[in-house]
Amino acid sequence: ATPTALMVGTGRGAQLGILIKGPEVLESTRRVDTVVLDKTGTVTTGRMTLLDVAVASGEDVNEVLRLAGALENASEHPIAQAIAAGAAQRTGQLPSVEGFTNIEGLGVQGVVDGHAVLVGRVRLFADWAQQMPADLQLAKAAAEEEGRTAVVVGWDGAARGVLVVADAIKPTSAQAIRQFRDLGLTPILLTGDNETVARSVAQQVGIDEVFAEVLPQDKVDVVKRLQDQGKVVAMVGDGVNDAAALAQADLGLAMGTGTDVAIEASDLTLVRGDLRAAADAIRLARKTLSTIK
Ligand code: ADP
Ligand code: MG
Numbered sequence: 001a002t003p004t005a006l007m008v009g010t011g012r013g014a015q016l017g018i019l020i021k022g023p024e025v026l027e028s029t030r031r032v033d034t035v036v037l038d039k040t041g042t043v044t045t046g047r048m049t050l051l052d053v054a055v056a057s058g059e060d061v062n063e064v065l066r067l068a069g070a071l072e073n074a075s076e077h078p079i080a081q082a083i084a085a086g087a088a089q090r091t092g093q094l095p096s097v098e099g100f101t102n103i104e105g106l107g108v109q110g111v112v113d114g115h116a117v118l119v120g121r122v123r124l125f126a127d128w129a130q131q132m133p134a135d136l137q138l139a140k141a142a143a144e145e146e147g148r149t150a151v152v153v154g155w156d157g158a159a160r161g162v163l164v165v166a167d168a169i170k171p172t173s174a175q176a177i178r179q180f181r182d183l184g185l186t187p188i189l190l191t192g193d194n195e196t197v198a199r200s201v202a203q204q205v206g207i208d209e210v211f212a213e214v215l216p217q218d219k220v221d222v223v224k225r226l227q228d229q230g231k232v233v234a235m236v237g238d239g240v241n242d243a244a245a246l247a248q249a250d251l252g253l254a255m256g257t258g259t260d261v262a263i264e265a266s267d268l269t270l271v272r273g274d275l276r277a278a279a280d281a282i283r284l285a286r287k288t289l290s291t292i293k
Contacts, residue, residue, distance in 0.1 A: 012288075018281045019256075019269040028251045028267070029285035031232045035180050035278065036223060036245070038237035039191035039201055042255055043275065044167040046078045046238065050086025051148065052164035054139035062091050064161035068119045068153040070094040070112045075102055079151060082165045083119070105192045105215045105241065107151065115155040121194070122152055125159055132159045139164075147200030149193060174205045176275035181206075183282055185234075190214060190222055192241065216241035223248045236270075236278055238262050253278050 013020045020026070040046050055064050069087020072080035074097050088094055100110040107120010118124050122132065122140075132152065136159055140150040143164040153161040180187050188209040189202045198212035211222050223245045226233050235242070235249035238258025243265040246252035252266035257273035270277040 013268075013281065013284060016280045016284065017256075017271040017274070017277050018284070019271060020281075021267050025251070025267040026285040026288055028232070029234075029282055032185065032234040032251050032282060034186050034188060034226055034231040034233045036188045036190050036226070036233055036235045036249070037207070037275070038219075038235075038239065038242050039189055039193055039198060040078060040167060041238035041258060042236055043173045043189065043201060043205060044169050046167060046257075048078050048082035048149070048165040048167045050082050050163060051166050052139075052143065053161060054136060054164070055161040056133040056136050056159065059160045061161075064153050064163075066091045066094065067112045067115060067117050067155060068161070068163060070097055071100070071108050071110050071117050071119050073097070074100040074110065075108050077102075077108075078167070079149060079165050080108065080119075083151070083163055086163075104217075112155075117153070117155040119153050119163075120151055125152060125154055128154070128157055128159070130158050136162050141196075144194060144196040145200075147197055147204065149197055169201060169204055170273075170275065172274050172276050176279055177206045179276060179279035180282075183279060183286075185282070188226075190219060190235075190245070192216060192219075217244070219245040220248045234278070234282070236275065238273075253281070 037043050053061055055061050065087040069084050073084040073094050095113055097110040097112050102108055107124045109118045139162045143150040148164050148166040150162050150164050152159050177187050187207045189207045190211045191198050195212040198210050202210045223233055233249045234251040235245050236253040237246050238255035240259050240261045243261045246265040253268045254263040254266035255273040256269050256271040263269050
């Protein structure tokens with residue numbers, strides 16, 4: 001392969017909205033047979049909105065919103081921002097937080113109005129003596145059945161509410177996944193979100209294989225395991241929690257709409273955050289290299 005011909009390929013990439021780190025990237029792009037896709041912010045827009053609030057009997061909706069919103073106001077997670085915005089809209093100004101801690105891939109904790117508050121996945125509440133009330137479990141299951149994300153709110157040892165947030169699937173995702181299949185690639189969904197939500201999103205965009213409830217530090221192991229099985233893996237992601245997996249993959253593709261950390265860890269950047277550009281990149285790499293040979 002002559003450097004000049006490869007540079008032509010990368011120039012065409014820029015026109016398609018794909019930024020390529022260097023011409024050597026085209027070779028691994030051509031060999032890829034598996035595409036691992038992060039869910040939030042990659043297959044979906046990542047712009048979540050607060051849709052619904054369910055509270056345990058005896059609890060006050062506004063209080064659940066106020067304490068959860070105050071805590072989430074300190075977090076940059078898309079789920080957190082949706083909850084903070086929705087809570088502020090319904091309850092007015094949110095109180096301040098002390099001792100805010102982000103528990104990567106699980107949720108957040110802190111002290112609001114003298115209460116020790118937790119917001120996040122059920123696993124966060126594992127140490128609490130009291131079981132999650134049945135009405136909350138039902139509300140959570142119903143939301144997840146529809147592909148929505150339900151997070152639990154609790155304080156001072158008891159789960160008190162469930163907040164339902166939803167994140168729209170990008171209108172171009174299903175088409176991009178058909179294009180991956182046309183190129184002979186196997187799409188796989190990888191997410192920290194729970195199994196039911198992940199399956200529902202996967203089904204809506206045409207993905208059969210799903211790795212759900214994967215903690216941020218374990219995403220890289222999923223990529224390694226696929227590589228151990230002889231797969232040549234492209235990983236597409238947007239978040240800080242995807243960076244290690246993006247670096248480990250044979251080809252890392254970052255959403256241009258994502259975090260700088262993800263972009264830095266990647267070989268290619270999809271400028272517009274449109275997944276179809278990933279299929280374009282692979283098609284382009286194959287064509288560029290076949291004209292050189
Ligand atoms: P993804 O892999 O889909 O980008 P993350 O690894 O960031 O998701 O988060 C996994 C799950 O942890 C979320 O679906 C949510 O249930 C929970 N979670 C993480 N951060 C928060 C937060 N700030 N507030 C509420 N829930 C959270
Ligand atoms: Mg993400």
